[in-house]
Amino acid sequence: MKTKTDLAGAATTFAARAVNLAQCGLVVLDAAQEIVLWNSWMVPRSGYAAARVGGRSLFDVFPELRGSRVESAVLAALAEEVATAIPQAHGRSPFPLREAGSFDGARIDQAVSVTPFSDGAERYCLLEIRDVTGTVDRERRLLDHAESLRARSYVDGLTGIANRRHFDVALDRELRRAQRNGGALALLLMDIDSFKAYNDHFGHQQGDACLVAVARALAGMLKRPADMAARYGGEEFAAILPDTTAEQARAHANAIRAHVASLAIQHAPAAVRSHVTLSIGVAGFDRECLLDAASLITAADKALYAAKRSGRDRVVVDGDPVGRAQAGAASRA
Numbered sequence: 462m463k464t465k466t467d468l469a470g471a472a473t474t475f476a477a478r479a480v481n482l483a484q485c486g487l488v489v490l491d492a493a494q495e496i497v498l499w500n501s502w503m504v505p506r507s508g509y510a511a512a513r514v515g516g517r518s519l520f521d522v523f524p525e526l527r528g529s530r531v532e533s534a535v536l537a538a539l540a541e542e543v544a545t546a547i548p549q550a551h552g553r554s555p556f557p558l559r560e561a562g563s564f565d566g567a568r569i570d571q572a573v574s575v576t577p578f579s580d581g582a583e584r585y586c587l588l589e590i591r592d593v594t595g596t597v598d599r600e601r602r603l604l605d606h607a608e609s610l611r612a613r614s615y616v617d618g619l620t621g622i623a624n625r626r627h628f629d630v631a632l633d634r635e636l637r638r639a640q641r642n643g644g645a646l647a648l649l650l651m652d653i654d655s656f657k658a659y660n661d662h663f664g665h666q667q668g669d670a671c672l673v674a675v676a677r678a679l680a681g682m683l684k685r686p687a688d689m690a691a692r693y694g695g696e697e698f699a700a701i702l703p704d705t706t707a708e709q710a711r712a713h714a715n716a717i718r719a720h721v722a723s724l725a726i727q728h729a730p731a732a733v734r735s736h737v738t739l740s741i742g743v744a745g746f747d748r749e750c751l752l753d754a755a756s757l758i759t760a761a762d763k764a765l766y767a768a769k770r771s772g773r774d775r776v777v778v779d780g781d782p783v784g785r786a787q788a789g790a791a792s793r794a
């Protein structure tokens with residue numbers, strides 16, 4: 462076994478000078494897990510000079526390593542001559558090492574490898590400890606960036622509510638859930654009435670502001686966590702209402718229609734009303750015929766078209782006779 466004197470003496474050799482220039486921590490343990498080499502890189506990061514740790518067990522110097530992956534790797538190297546690489550996991554770094562000169566700073570992120578070797582009859586293992594803080598930071602930033610891109614790809618850039626892609630995913634998911642549980646599900650398609658006239662009169666920019674106001678009003682009307690408001694296209698919006706029958710959705714759609722009307726956003730002179738209004742088509746999931754997303758959307762779209770054709774500013778539920786839709790609208794007008 463090497464002694465403290467050996468450690469100091471080794472530093473004068475050519476090889477030891479190279480070891481002390483290495484840009485990573487190099488520690489050699491003998492068969493008794495005692496430290497026989499501790500290079501210069503380790504000193505400022507651990508706060509221990511080579512002379513203080515030479516001849517001591519690594520696990521007495523760093524008791525927290527007991528029971529860790531490093532201890533298992535050291536045992537495997539010394540007992541079975543097995544080499545182990547311990548990459549930086551997302552958890553805590555094994556060695557209490559900090560930036561050189563910073564005693565209370567954050568631990569540096571570490572990748573550790575443990576390699577067995579022999580010198581005559583003596584068995585040793587070499588621990589290499591690399592500072593991978595830069596790589597880990599870069600990886601974290603990339604992950605954050607990817608996450609924010611992913612989140613943005615589901616949000617409509619103008620209104621901030623869910624976009625069409627998000628709507629498609631959510632409708633699929635909710636339909637499958639309704640099919641599985643035998644539950645209800647309603648879809649609302651909403652279109653701002655005479656929006657071309659609004660744009661022509663007030664300009665595209667104010668048109669955008671109107672879309673934002675309507676989107677906010679719509680989102681504010683959906684109270685259940687599983688409800689979803691989405692911008693379906695240009696001036697068209699959609700709402701997915703899980704656990705809601707078509708009749709319940711009719712009442713909800715009328716409340717949305719009334720709420721948007723109550724915003725009293727001035728409309729263009731050429732529009733049906735003096736304020737901005739919505740036409741809404743409603744369809745409910747039905748395991749007989751409206752069992753997939755495409756047929757549910759088509760049914761809601763047909764109902765929306767019927768609402769437009771019968772005068773706008775109204776709600777039509779799939780299957781309504783148009784006369785009933787008109788009567789409903791007349792009673793609200």
Ligand SMILES: Nc1nc2c(ncn2[C@@H]2O[C@H](COP(=O)(O)OP(=O)(O)OP(=O)(O)O)[C@@H](O)[C@H]2O)c(=O)[nH]1
Nearest residue numbers: 652653654655656657658660665668669695696769
């Ligand atoms: N400002 C603005 N306008 C949009 C946007 N997307 C679509 N539009 C406009 O919305 C208008 C839709 O017009 P139409 O499809 O003719 O329908 P409409 O005038 O609303 O008439 P009805 O739907 O029949 O009541 C078009 O003028 C589009 O340019 C947008 O992002 N911003």
